[in-house]
Amino acid sequence: MKVALVGCGAIGSVLARAMAEHRVEAELVSVFDLSREKAAGLASLFEKKPALASSLEEVLSSDAELVIEAASVRAARELLIPALRSGRDVLLLSVGALADVEFLRQVEGTAAEHRRKVHIPSGAIGALDALKSAREAELEEVRLVTTKPPSALEGAPYLAQRGISLAGLRERRVVFSGSALEAIAGFPANVNVAVAVSLAGVGVERTKVEIVADPHARRNVHEVFARGSFGELHLRVENLPSPGNPKTSHLAALSAIATLRRLSTPLQVGT
Ligand SMILES: NC(=O)c1ccc[n+]([C@@H]2O[C@H](COP(=O)([O-])OP(=O)(O)OC[C@H]3O[C@@H](n4cnc5c(N)ncnc54)[C@H](O)[C@@H]3O)[C@@H](O)[C@H]2O)c1
Numbered sequence: 264m265k266v267a268l269v270g271c272g273a274i275g276s277v278l279a280r281a282m283a284e285h286r287v288e289a290e291l292v293s294v295f296d297l298s299r300e301k302a303a304g305l306a307s308l309f310e311k312k313p314a315l316a317s318s319l320e321e322v323l324s325s326d327a328e329l330v331i332e333a334a335s336v337r338a339a340r341e342l343l344i345p346a347l348r349s350g351r352d353v354l355l356l357s358v359g360a361l362a363d364v365e366f367l368r369q370v371e372g373t374a375a376e377h378r379r380k381v382h383i384p385s386g387a388i389g390a391l392d393a394l395k396s397a398r399e400a401e402l403e404e405v406r407l408v409t410t411k412p413p414s415a416l417e418g419a420p421y422l423a424q425r426g427i428s429l430a431g432l433r434e435r436r437v438v439f440s441g442s443a444l445e446a447i448a449g450f451p452a453n454v455n456v457a458v459a460v461s462l463a464g465v466g467v468e469r470t471k472v473e474i475v476a477d478p479h480a481r482r483n484v485h486e487v488f489a490r491g492s493f494g495e496l497h498l499r500v501e502n503l504p505s506p507g508n509p510k511t512s513h514l515a516a517l518s519a520i521a522t523l524r525r526l527s528t529p530l531q532v533g534t
Pocket of ligand 1: 334384385
């Protein structure tokens with residue numbers, strides 16, 4: 264499978280290494296980053312060098328069958344529709360781009376019209392397979408609880424607008440409780456996980472989100488609670504940061520590799 268990579272940061276680097284070391288069956292033919300230096304650095308890992316693109320348009324004129332987006336929500340919004348229209352599938356990391364329901368519908372419509380697919384890795388969370396199964400019957404409640412050290416939440420628009428400071432916090436405190444839709448606006452750093460859980464389960468309006476600041480937390484912890492006619496589910500993941508970006512969980516980069524592997528292997532495990 265020929266692939267193009269947009270975004271050569273923490274996730275893009277882990278993915279490129281997996282391809283350069285032939286740990287996944289994918290040939291990188293085009294690579295793009297706003298920082299040409301970063302793109303050139305990743306290209307240099309390959310024996311057969313991918314082309315260094317200077318724009319998204321150039322990426323879309325390559326012979327890649329799949330475009331991997333590992334850049335930003337903005338890049339994802341610019342890339343998705345043109346990539347699908349040009350006959351390419353997309354592996355999307357900045358899933359927050361799909362928080363906008365109108366844009367989500369456009370993406371679904373374009374993908375269906377051009378018979379293309381948008382692959383969304385589980386990222387920093389899990390349990391998406393079970394949520395997808397559970398929603399085939401009654402899925403009554405889905406709740407995402409994210410616990411982070413106060414420093415990781417400081418500056419979130421929701422807290423800034425209310426003049427809430429977490430400096431000197433001694434005990435864990437629930438700083439937000441509401442829908443995923445509200446959480447996405449108030450805590451953009453949490454957007455990818457909230458949108459992924461919503462898409463797999465009951466949507467951004469019905470998914471409940473709690474955000475907890477815990478001065479004793481050393482890791483970002485995500486928990487998913489779900490209840491329905493299937494029974495009950497509780498998933499807890501304690502994420503270690505990615506070596507290249509402390510804001511990104513290592514699991515997110517690994518989930519991108521796993522998705523690429525799924526696309527090139529005959530056995531499809533998981534719903
Ligand atoms: N799905 C998940 O669970 C999950 C988890 C972590 C991160 N993410 C998302 O994945 C994306 C990448 O994360 P990361 O940790 O690798 O980020 P990063 O900041 O380490 O790297 C992003 C790279 O993309 C480049 N870039 C930014 N905008 C660009 C554009 N318009 N065109 C080309 N290049 C551009 C930057 O120069 C940078 O090198 C982010 O949007 C992040 O929010 C998703």
